Amino acid sequence: MQTLANVIRMPTPLVVRGAASAGVLEVLRKGEELFAEGDAADWFYKVMTGAIRTSKLLSDGRRQIGAFHLAGEIFGLEAGEVHRFTAEALAGATVLAFRRTCLELSAHDSEALREEVLASAIRSLDRAQEHMLLLGRKTAQEKVAAFLLDMADRMLDGEGPFELPMSRSDIADYLGLTIETVSRTLSQFTRDSLIRLPAASRWIELCNLHALRQLNVS
Amino acid sequence: MQTLANVIRMPTPLVVRGAASAGVLEVLRKGEELFAEGDAADWFYKVMTGAIRTSKLLSDGRRQIGAFHLAGEIFGLEAGEVHRFTAEALAGATVLAFRRTCLELSAHDSEALREEVLASAIRSLDRAQEHMLLLGRKTAQEKVAAFLLDMADRMLDGEGPFELPMSRSDIADYLGLTIETVSRTLSQFTRDSLIRLPAASRWIELCNLHALRQLNVS
């Protein structure tokens, strides 16, 4: 189903100025795919609102989510001609799409965008390094604690419960665990009073930051 | 022992033109550290000869190697003021060092270097994505098969045995396994005639590429 996204992209693109340069705004609904592994990589994107997951699939269905991108982050830029991972909206999201060719023009129009893109690529690489350490060397408890602290840090301005934008399955595929292990670990954290799960399963409150940070070794 | 490296680095830096821009050549001996996690990130590097490993350590000593960099690859560029991982030479290696400030000058001198750096960052991100999939979702056998095929592809121009530049411990820390599991998996591959280990433990020959590629799911 291509609704708003296409309407906006095709007849008369809605060009937004600001951020860094000109871009085309796209509105995505929950679960909607922005691009898939193997698609031509003519565009790259910046998250305006909502959250995007980027993932890779093995032929037998095993999935690894490489990152959750929140507002302000740039993603989808490729070295080759095609995208090397899939990007989907976690819930509703809006993104600004940029033609990849923008970067190739040597006009200094694109100077600012270019710098933003390089900085963003380096930050993504940083995050990827950190995530490889988590995937390769941390225990299930450490992984879940790291994830919760990271999400709270990025989504929350202070204390209190907050709503995770992703399912247990997304969390599992991000942390290299199964949904059962994620669920069991959250239950254990609840029993140990590290967190509270107030009924609706995507809401969470971190109660014992100190203990969570101890689990989140570094 | 600081030999050529210091001679070159200190009195009158040997400036090399070519590649993309000016750089300072450094010679590293086996195991020598180029920079550590937390060091000021005033320089970034391009591998000229040999191989470099980049890694992160947890406080209790667990280590994750993020990448092995072979000739031609750029690494060590950071978003912040300090390096977020350690870089060490696997065996002897030479690298070209660039001042990070090169990139900040808007002169079009640095245009070409800048482009090379962005391309390199994107390629690194690509590799990181692929490696996260391996770390999070592949079995020990699949990890080792993927590693062997990748190394053979990067180090070898065709058939025949080749010498891995890294120890079992490096391989284990790269694949998120223990050295025992790496060793057992290589032994199993040998029993199954997928590879041959001709005495000297770092030499290896891939005998059954077809079977290895089947293990290396994608």
Added chain:
DNA sequence: CGCAACTTTGAGAAGAGTCAAGACTGGTGG
């Protein structure tokens, strides 16, 4: 309200880790 999708929980299996010992390699010095 009802059903599909998601989440939790349990029991058992298995892949990879740990601990321990022995073999091999490669470099050093006699």
Added chain:
DNA sequence: CCACCAGTCTTGACTCTTCTCAAAGTTGCG
């Protein structure tokens, strides 16, 4: 040139974390 030693690698026995399979409990959307 050979012997020795430290470091590296392999192998074995056993443990344990996490996965798998199964079922019951929730949630939330239509």
